[in-house]
Amino acid sequence: MDSKKLKYFLAVVEAGSITRAAGRIPVAQPALTRQIRLLEEQVGARLLERDRKGVSLTHAGQFLYDNGRRLIDELEWVARKARTISDGYSDSLSIGITTIHSCIPGISNLISRFRAEHPGIRLTLESMLSGPQAQAIIDGELDAGILFTEQEDDPRLGYLPIASYRMAIVASRRHPLTKAPPTALRAFAEAPFIRFSRDSTPGSYDRVDRCFEQAGIVPNTILECHDDITIRSLVAAGMGYAIMPSIMARGESDLVAYEPDDLQIFSQLMLAWRKDSVSKTIDELCRMVSHPA
Structure with a gap:
């Protein structure tokens, strides 16, 4: 499946119409319409119903939309990891940290310890509020986050209390x-x-x-x-x-x-990550949280 066509499809669904999606991407509306039709031919199923109000998903389209975002996130994650390896690192880890991390010495200690024990892993830190952090983890923009939340706040995330x-x-x-x-x-x-x-x-x-x-x-x-x-x-x-x-x-x-x-x-200050992610690097971070030095 062509990832570009899939991204166009996701954009159309999220915009609610081909016209609005074309303006946001941006791409010419006829070209976008053609890309959606080619995707339907490639999948072998009708994905969208069109009317004067915009578009709605067929059952097949709903299934593709529910899984398409995850596929795109995984592709982008693979690309980031490939760039990391190309730069000479064994792996990478992007972590969100609360904007008041300076008030919590344990966060700096955890990051320093991880960096000292794993110098071959490229570590990236993003200072973000808890709500945007959680969304960035779900969207695949962050591997993990240190944020204020409750375990029941989002079932898509795994949590470890800090x-x-x-x-x-x-x-x-x-x-x-x-x-x-x-x-x-x-x-x-x-x-x-x-x-x-x-x-x-x-x-x-x-x-x-x-x-x-x-x-x-x-x-x-x-x-x-x-x-x-x-x-x-x-x-x-x-x-x-x-x-x-x-x-x-x-x-x-x-x-x-x-x-x-x-x-x-x-x-509650938590370490959070996406439940469906499989990462030895996140496992190691969890170990350090569970067994502070």
Whole structure:
């Protein structure tokens, strides 16, 4: 099967029409239509039903779409590995790391240890938020990731726990409530709240919302951000409070962390990888996580 035609097919399905897909690729619409027809001839089955609204998948088309993305990801993975070997390495490993890795010494220690024990493996690090990390692993853009998530968040991923951190209210030391440390979320009910956007850390976002619901309050959200470093700096400047892993306030003279009784959330730092991947390199990384030096 021609991988180029398969990529065109995936683009058409995801765009919902040949016209929109042609504009995104970009390629002339008649040429794209011809490529889809040639793919159908090659497969020996009709893949798309066309109407004025766009395209829909036949049963055969649905099967090809469900498996086609995985095939393309695997082809691109093989190409990356081939380039690695051509450059003189025995293998490669691309790892996503949380954007607050500098607050967690264990991450740097793990990476340093892996690099020291496996100098023949090309190691690539990408600093990314947890949500995008998980998607990049699923899409085959990363081999593994070190991220904040829960084991039930995505069944397509395998997980290995690294550490657990209590979530806390992080506020500026200049905040009025610092004079009498609060013991409940309600103390911050009217205070401006700066939070992560849901696509950054969906699991944590939903768990925080459940805590607010159980406390019977609606947070005064003034801003949503994708970047925890930005949130921390805005909180330190006195713009509002945030709910973050308590380690975010550690060693910061401008910040204080509170752990109220009704905020019983723990943020799990995990090593994650795609379940259907078979990699001795990832197996070795898992061994190091399970048996820290």
